[in-house]
Amino acid sequence: MTEHDSGTVRLALVGCGGISGAHVNGYKDLYVHGCREFVVTACCDVREENALKRSKEIAEIQGIAPAVFTSQAAMEKAGVADAADICLPHCFHHSSAISLLDAGLHVMVEKPIGITVKASRAIIAAAERNRRTLATAENIRRYVTARSCAWAINQRGLIGDMRLVNIQSISFSPFDYDNPAMKWRGIKLLTGGGMIMDSGAHFADMVEVLFGDVDEVSCTMSAYDNRLIKDAPILGDQQADVEDTWHAVIRFKSGLHVLWTHSRSLYGQGMSTASYYGSKGTMNALGFAFHPFQNGGTAVLDDGTAVTNEQIQSEYLASLTEPQQATLFPYGSTDGFAIEVWDFIDALRNNRKPEMDGVDGLRAKTLCECCYESAVAGRTVKFDEVFDGRLSEYQRPIDEYWHI
Numbered sequence: 001m002t003e004h005d006s007g008t009v010r011l012a013l014v015g016c017g018g019i020s021g022a023h024v025n026g027y028k029d030l031y032v033h034g035c036r037e038f039v040v041t042a043c044c045d046v047r048e049e050n051a052l053k054r055s056k057e058i059a060e061i062q063g064i065a066p067a068v069f070t071s072q073a074a075m076e077k078a079g080v081a082d083a084a085d086i087c088l089p090h091c092f093h094h095s096s097a098i099s100l101l102d103a104g105l106h107v108m109v110e111k112p113i114g115i116t117v118k119a120s121r122a123i124i125a126a127a128e129r130n131r132r133t134l135a136t137a138e139n140i141r142r143y144v145t146a147r148s149c150a151w152a153i154n155q156r157g158l159i160g161d162m163r164l165v166n167i168q169s170i171s172f173s174p175f176d177y178d179n180p181a182m183k184w185r186g187i188k189l190l191t192g193g194g195m196i197m198d199s200g201a202h203f204a205d206m207v208e209v210l211f212g213d214v215d216e217v218s219c220t221m222s223a224y225d226n227r228l229i230k231d232a233p234i235l236g237d238q239q240a241d242v243e244d245t246w247h248a249v250i251r252f253k254s255g256l257h258v259l260w261t262h263s264r265s266l267y268g269q270g271m272s273t274a275s276y277y278g279s280k281g282t283m284n285a286l287g288f289a290f291h292p293f294q295n296g297g298t299a300v301l302d303d304g305t306a307v308t309n310e311q312i313q314s315e316y317l318a319s320l321t322e323p324q325q326a327t328l329f330p331y332g333s334t335d336g337f338a339i340e341v342w343d344f345i346d347a348l349r350n351n352r353k354p355e356m357d358g359v360d361g362l363r364a365k366t367l368c369e370c371c372y373e374s375a376v377a378g379r380t381v382k383f384d385e386v387f388d389g390r391l392s393e394y395q396r397p398i399d400e401y402w403h404i
């Protein structure tokens, strides 16, 4: 199959752990809504039981069981797929994606695209050299709730000109390092960083969707949780070394300041707030502060009027043309994972840019890396110096370890 074929795309799921379950639900949502633009032909995971589980789930959706592989190289050799949906730990994103792209497959990579800026650039270069579609899997921006609130702020002008954003979440909620999905998340060499770049990848993408280009970032961070992680992948027993507490000030080119404070290691009374202040009112994001507007938002205007989540959403949906609806909510789906999968499939079938390509993924990733680089350098850093790789002190040990 080539990118100009109108046939069904054969999709491989690479990495069949936690989040791949949400991707499978996305496949199901599309299938139930009538989409037949792709068929899942392979499930690949070094843990065979994980691949088998997803293969069985997918067989129930599409009536055909994807082949199970425990080696990506064997899957590539079998030639059973045109495209891959990568759901691996961050340290494997670049090696997996580059190998798949070099084997001629189109690739969608879970956020954050690569483990470092350099790794992300290597993935982008592989897509360009092989002339293959590269997408970043980012679900938050695609929910009808998030799209509605972004529209309310940017197109509708509901709260006027943006003046300040204050996002804070503080709690004592230690990771469960006995859970295999959390072991690699505590070790910088495997994850690239803590939640600044894990859940923070969603945050970074959404604030860029909402407020445009970042100018500079100032950040302090601490790692209070240094427990021993037993039997981590690749490295064995290791002390946790990723940040669990930070305070960042992000200045956008528009002049807007976003304050972003988080800890999962502070005792006592927790708190969470996500407030967006404009010249004509304030919006509050509902749900997890890190995933801006995933659960929608409410507004209070300068004359005291309260605007509900439902009002914002129905006004937004009424503003869309039919072609816009068909692209933003394909087949009527409002599931962020379903929409990202469809967007990737449709982009490669029609040889168009996906909504979030590799460079868009790199821009979100760079904002996260700006926080790390600022904390290590002890100064405010410019977005551009991190984006183009001039500043990479924090990332250097990771690049060296993985020979990136």
Ligand SMILES: NC(=O)c1ccc[n+]([C@@H]2O[C@H](COP(=O)([O-])OP(=O)(O)OC[C@H]3O[C@@H](n4cnc5c(N)ncnc54)[C@H](O)[C@@H]3O)[C@@H](O)[C@H]2O)c1
Pocket (backbone or CB within 6 Å): 014, 015, 016, 017, 018, 019, 020, 044, 045, 046, 047, 050, 072, 087, 088, 089, 090, 092, 110, 111, 112, 137, 138, 139, 180, 181, 182, 198
């Ligand atoms: N969009 C979201 O809301 C969201 C939420 C959680 C995780 N994620 C992202 O999804 C990705 C995966 O996270 P997860 O929580 O599913 O991790 P996980 O640890 O639960 O799953 C990773 C899977 O990859 C497998 N694996 C490891 N090395 C492999 C290799 N070389 N070849 C094939 N399989 C291999 C593991 O056996 C495991 O099944 C990460 O990029 C993470 O940031 C996104």
